[in-house]
Amino acid sequence: MSLLFLEALGAGLILVGIIWWTMFSGRKNGELPDIDAAESSPDSSDKKTH
16 A cells, blocks of 8 residues: 555656646746747837848
8 A cells, every 4th residue: 555655656746846847947038039929010010121
């Protein structure tokens, strides 16, 4: 019975570790800005050079 408990605890810790790793291992300065959204905004159309 204790072996089952230890296995369940180990699996739970691995699961929590994977979730923790994916939540907090992003870029240092946050996400990059969305280029498509910036190009489609009306303010950025004046700044484009052809």
